[in-house]
Amino acid sequence: MENNGKHHIVPYKTHITVLLGLIILTALSVAVTSIELGPLTVTVALLLATAKALLVLIYFMHLRFDNIIYSIMVAFVMFSIISIIVITFLDYLFR
Amino acid sequence: MEQTSGNPHIHRDDEASKIGMWLFIFTEMLLFGGLFIVYSIYRYLHPVAFELAADELDVLVGTANTVILLVSSMTIAMSVTAMQKGNKKLTLALLGATLFLALAFLVNKYFEWGSKISYGLYPGSERLHEFGHGDTLFFGLYYFMTGLHALHIIIGVVIISAVMYRVHKEMVHPTKYALLENTGLYWHLVDLIWIFLFPLFYLVT
Structure with a gap:
C-alpha cells in the first residue's frame, strides 16, 4: 500500500x-487458435483470456492500488467459480 | 477504513459505496460464471457440433469488437485519472470517447446478429432444427450470452451518459467522484465478461 489514505x-x-499489453494478448490468442492444436486450443485460449482479465482487474480496476481487501474478495469469488466448474466437470467426467 | 475528504458535516462514505459496487460485480461474475458452466458442459457433450457451429462466427468482427471494448476500458480508466487531476474537459472527452466506442460495439453486434439471422441461424429457426441438437444449443447460448452482454452495454451507455451530465454540472468533481469510479468499475466488468466470451465463441473452433 503506497497510498496512505490518499487516492x-x-x-x-x-x-x-x-492497453498495448491487452491488444498484444488478443492478437496472440487469435493467432494461436488459428493453428490446429487440438484440445490444447481451449487451454491456450483460456490462459490468455485469464492473463487479460488479470491485467484489467489489477490496473484498470485499480486492485493494485486499492486496499488489499478488494483483492482478497476478488480472489475468493474467482476461487468459488473455478471450484464450481471443477466439481461440475468431475461429476460429468466420472459418472 | 480511510477517512473521506470533503465536507465533514455531510456523511459520505466513498469506500463503502465502492465495496457495494464490487459486491454487485461479484453477483454479475457468478451470473455469467453459471452461464460459462452451461456452455462448457454442452460443449463437452457436443464437441463436434460446437466446433462446426463456432466456425460460422466471424472472427474479424469478434476481434474488432474485442479491441473496441479494450480501448473503451482504457478511456474510462483514463477519465478517472483526468478527474483526479482536476481536468474536467478531458474527463468529459474521455467519457465521450467511451460512449462512442460502446455505440460502435452495438452497431457491430447489430450487423453481426443481422447476418446470422438472415442466414437462418436464430433460436427456433428451421435451419437450426435441421442442423441438430448441438448447433441449436450453441446458437441458443450464443444469442443468450452475447445478448445479455449487449444488454449490459446498453445499460452502460445510459449510466455513462448520466455521469457525463453530472460531471458537466459539477455534481461529480475532483473531491467527489465515487460515481465516476464505480461507473468505471461497471464498464470494466462488461469488458471482463467479453474477454471470456470472445475466445469461447469465436476462437475455439
Whole structure:
C-alpha cells in the first residue's frame, strides 16, 4: 500500500501500456487458435483470456492500488467459480 | 477504513459505496460464471457440433469488437485519472470517447446478429432444427450470452451518459467522484465478461 489514505492517481502512460499489453494478448490468442492444436486450443485460449482479465482487474480496476481487501474478495469469488466448474466437470467426467 | 475528504458535516462514505459496487460485480461474475458452466458442459457433450457451429462466427468482427471494448476500458480508466487531476474537459472527452466506442460495439453486434439471422441461424429457426441438437444449443447460448452482454452495454451507455451530465454540472468533481469510479468499475466488468466470451465463441473452433 503506497497510498496512505490518499487516492492513488494512475498515470495515463500506465493505462496506455496496459492497453498495448491487452491488444498484444488478443492478437496472440487469435493467432494461436488459428493453428490446429487440438484440445490444447481451449487451454491456450483460456490462459490468455485469464492473463487479460488479470491485467484489467489489477490496473484498470485499480486492485493494485486499492486496499488489499478488494483483492482478497476478488480472489475468493474467482476461487468459488473455478471450484464450481471443477466439481461440475468431475461429476460429468466420472459418472 | 480511510477517512473521506470533503465536507465533514455531510456523511459520505466513498469506500463503502465502492465495496457495494464490487459486491454487485461479484453477483454479475457468478451470473455469467453459471452461464460459462452451461456452455462448457454442452460443449463437452457436443464437441463436434460446437466446433462446426463456432466456425460460422466471424472472427474479424469478434476481434474488432474485442479491441473496441479494450480501448473503451482504457478511456474510462483514463477519465478517472483526468478527474483526479482536476481536468474536467478531458474527463468529459474521455467519457465521450467511451460512449462512442460502446455505440460502435452495438452497431457491430447489430450487423453481426443481422447476418446470422438472415442466414437462418436464430433460436427456433428451421435451419437450426435441421442442423441438430448441438448447433441449436450453441446458437441458443450464443444469442443468450452475447445478448445479455449487449444488454449490459446498453445499460452502460445510459449510466455513462448520466455521469457525463453530472460531471458537466459539477455534481461529480475532483473531491467527489465515487460515481465516476464505480461507473468505471461497471464498464470494466462488461469488458471482463467479453474477454471470456470472445475466445469461447469465436476462437475455439
